[in-house]
Structures are given as C-alpha cells and as structure tokens.
Amino acid sequence: MGVMSNAKAENWPGNWVETRPEGLYVRPGGFYVDPMRPVDRAVITHGHADHARPGHRAVLATSGTLAIMRARYGEETGQARQALAYGENIRIGEVEVALHPAGHVLGSAQVSLTWRGARLVISGDYKRRRDPTCPAFEPVPCDVFVTEATFGLPVFRHPPDTEEIAKLLHSLEVFPERAHVVGVYALGKAQRLIRLLREAGYDRPLYVHGALQALCDLYEAEGVPLGPLRPALAAEKEAFRGQIVLAPPSAIADRWSRRLPDPLTAAAFGWMRVRQRAKQRGVEMPLVISDHADWDELMQTLEDVGAPEVWVTHGREEALVHAARQRGIEARALSLVGFEEEGQ
Structure with a gap:
C-alpha cells in the first residue's frame, strides 16, 4: 500500500494494535479481535471456541459466525450482536473495519483494519484450497499481515482432498464388513467431509454422532446441503457394516465406537501427516484433510x-x-496464548 516507508510513523500498526492479556487490542477503535476472555467490544473471525468465546458485551462478526455462536452459547453470545457482510465497511471509533473470506469454516473471516491510511489484516484461521462449505480465501493487500502458522513447517504439505476421500471410499469397497468410523471436528470438518463425499458420488446415508448433529443442521439452514444423515445410535449393530460413521475425535477411542461392528478407525486432520501421532491415537487410516x-x-x-x-x-x-x-x-512472532492447534 506504500504508506509504511517510515516504520516509526504514527500510523504504523505496531503503534495502534497491541497485545494484551485479553488478546489483540485495537486502540483507536476500542475493541479486541478474537479476545480470549470477555470484553466490552469484540470482533470475531470465526466460530471455533478458541476464537469465539462467550460473555462479550458487544460482538461483530459475519452472520454465519453469529449463527454458530448462538447455537453454542445462546444469550451468552453477546448482549449486542452485529452482523457484517463480506466486503462491507464499518467504522468503529476511528478505525475502518471490513471482513473478507478466510476459507476456514462457515462464516470465517479475515479482519481488515485501516487507520490513517495504514491497513492491518488479521487472518484468523484460514486455508487456500477449495471448500464446498464456505467462500474461498481472498488475499487482501495490506501493510501488516497477521497470519496463523498452525502448519508452519516445510514438512506439512497437504495432499489433494480428493485423494484422501478416494482412499476412504476404496477402503469401503475392500472391507465391506467393517464400519468406517471417521474422527472429525463438529464445526467445519464434519460438514466439509460430508460435502466432499457427496461430490465424490457417495449418496448413501451417513451416520453421525449426536455431538455433530446440531451444527450439521445449522449448515443445512445456512444453505449447505449435506444429503441424508442418520443418527449413529438409530440402527442395530449389524446395520453399520459397510457404512461411514462420523464422530468427534474423543469418541473414536472410547467405548462408544466399540458398539460398531469391527470398526476401522480413521481421522481427518492435518496432523495425520505425522504417522507417529496417528499411531498413538489408534488411527488405522489417517486422512490428511486440514482446514488450515x-x-x-x-x-x-x-x-x-x-x-x-x-x-x-x-x-x-x-x-x-x-x-x-x-x-x-x-x-x-506475537506469541499469543490460548489458541488451540488442530488435532489437539
């Protein structure tokens, strides 16, 4: 943008955005971005619980993120809630604020902050590849870019999603007598995996753990079709042979999954690239599908x-x-604390 030739200039973002115990604070606007504890005014990038916490007095986010927060927190979402569309501008205090697609989950956004001609963009969590459940990431030119680094090591290069889905469907053909139980996060990963399976031609019912159902319903209500879903407890044990069952990661390792016939355990996370981690978690089929x-x-x-x-x-x-x-x-490095890494 060409406004930062003098790093000591008053409008340099380092002079008006600061790290506090609550999180990133935008001083000329009087608000926080993804604060880690309740504050008066918060701008939220997306609905995952390590970024969208309950108890703020006023919350600004996309309509999708607000819907997710309401589903999770009810009235604790915030006393005042304001939805901002992608690309729409609003002024908070002296700061011009805009939200742009981050491609992470439904409603996820980057936060663009402009003050006296200098622009800082906070990415939140993001990915660059196509996701059929949310708009794609849009690069926003800026003076300072605040980026996540969940997979910030050269060893992490995710394979094409289609290859991982093909691996799962091939296993169904090879082991038709086994239930394929796939560990997924309730928000974002579950719905994306379902859409990827549908795009690959899998039109049979999918069985979902009860912990996933509410957010699957929310995605449907927000215009993301998921096809036929069935409760994972609504059938006899033998009915799960040759079926795909989606469940939270914690359910794979406990007695819940043992009620399934000869379960083949899979997990769809970026960390599945680390084979030792997959082995430690008892994952038979690692699927490297990441939302970062x-x-x-x-x-x-x-x-x-x-x-x-x-x-x-x-x-x-x-x-x-x-x-x-x-x-x-x-x-x-900002060294903010309180954000979880995928797969933890």
Whole structure:
C-alpha cells in the first residue's frame, strides 16, 4: 500500500494494535479481535471456541459466525450482536473495519483494519484450497499481515482432498464388513467431509454422532446441503457394516465406537501427516484433510498479500518468521496464548 516507508510513523500498526492479556487490542477503535476472555467490544473471525468465546458485551462478526455462536452459547453470545457482510465497511471509533473470506469454516473471516491510511489484516484461521462449505480465501493487500502458522513447517504439505476421500471410499469397497468410523471436528470438518463425499458420488446415508448433529443442521439452514444423515445410535449393530460413521475425535477411542461392528478407525486432520501421532491415537487410516493452510499455502499467501511486515501467531511461529525474513519481509512472532492447534 506504500504508506509504511517510515516504520516509526504514527500510523504504523505496531503503534495502534497491541497485545494484551485479553488478546489483540485495537486502540483507536476500542475493541479486541478474537479476545480470549470477555470484553466490552469484540470482533470475531470465526466460530471455533478458541476464537469465539462467550460473555462479550458487544460482538461483530459475519452472520454465519453469529449463527454458530448462538447455537453454542445462546444469550451468552453477546448482549449486542452485529452482523457484517463480506466486503462491507464499518467504522468503529476511528478505525475502518471490513471482513473478507478466510476459507476456514462457515462464516470465517479475515479482519481488515485501516487507520490513517495504514491497513492491518488479521487472518484468523484460514486455508487456500477449495471448500464446498464456505467462500474461498481472498488475499487482501495490506501493510501488516497477521497470519496463523498452525502448519508452519516445510514438512506439512497437504495432499489433494480428493485423494484422501478416494482412499476412504476404496477402503469401503475392500472391507465391506467393517464400519468406517471417521474422527472429525463438529464445526467445519464434519460438514466439509460430508460435502466432499457427496461430490465424490457417495449418496448413501451417513451416520453421525449426536455431538455433530446440531451444527450439521445449522449448515443445512445456512444453505449447505449435506444429503441424508442418520443418527449413529438409530440402527442395530449389524446395520453399520459397510457404512461411514462420523464422530468427534474423543469418541473414536472410547467405548462408544466399540458398539460398531469391527470398526476401522480413521481421522481427518492435518496432523495425520505425522504417522507417529496417528499411531498413538489408534488411527488405522489417517486422512490428511486440514482446514488450515499448509506450508506452501502460507508462503503463497505472504506473496499474495504483499505486506512488507508480518506478525505470526498460534502455531509454528519461528519457522515462518525465518522464511518471511529470507524473503525480505520484516517478521515477528506475537506469541499469543490460548489458541488451540488442530488435532489437539
């Protein structure tokens, strides 16, 4: 954007965005982005619980994120709630705020903040590949880019989603007598996996753990068709042979999954790239399907946004900071606490 030639200029984002115990605070606007404890005014990037917490007095987010928060927190979502559409601008205090698609889950957004001609963009969690359940990530040119780094190591290069789905469907053909139980997060991963299966031609009913149902219903209500779903407790044991059952990660390892016939356990997470982690969790079929950018996508994003300065948070910060500096980008780690990594 060409406004940051003097790093000590008053409008440099480092002079008006600061890290506090509550999280990132935007001083000329008097609000926080994804605060980790209740505050007066919060802008929320997406509905995962480590970013969208209950108890704020006023909340600004996309309509999709607000719907997710209402489903999870009810009246604790916030005393005042304001929905902002992608690309719409609003002024909070002295700061111009806009939300742009992040491609992470339904309603997920990057937060663009502009003050006195300088723009800072907070990515929240994001991915760069296509997701049939939410709009694709849109690079936003800025002076400072705050990026996640969940998979900020060169070893993390996610395979095409279609290959992982094909692996699951092939296993169904090879082991038709076994129930295939797949560990997925209730928000985002479950619905994305369902849509990917539908796009691959799997039109049979899918069985879902009760913990997933409410958010699947919400996605349907928000215009994301998921096809026929059945409660995972609504059939006799033998009826699950040759079927796909979706459940939270915790359910795979406990007695819940043992009621299924000869269960073949799978898990759909970016961390499944680490085979030792899959083995430790008793996962027979790791599916590397992530809702976060991998290393190549992080590098591509730094190039696309063109920010001369990058702040890195919640993930493998050191490697990404080093790589950014090698590319002539000023970079530092924010070292925010309270954000969970995928698969934890």
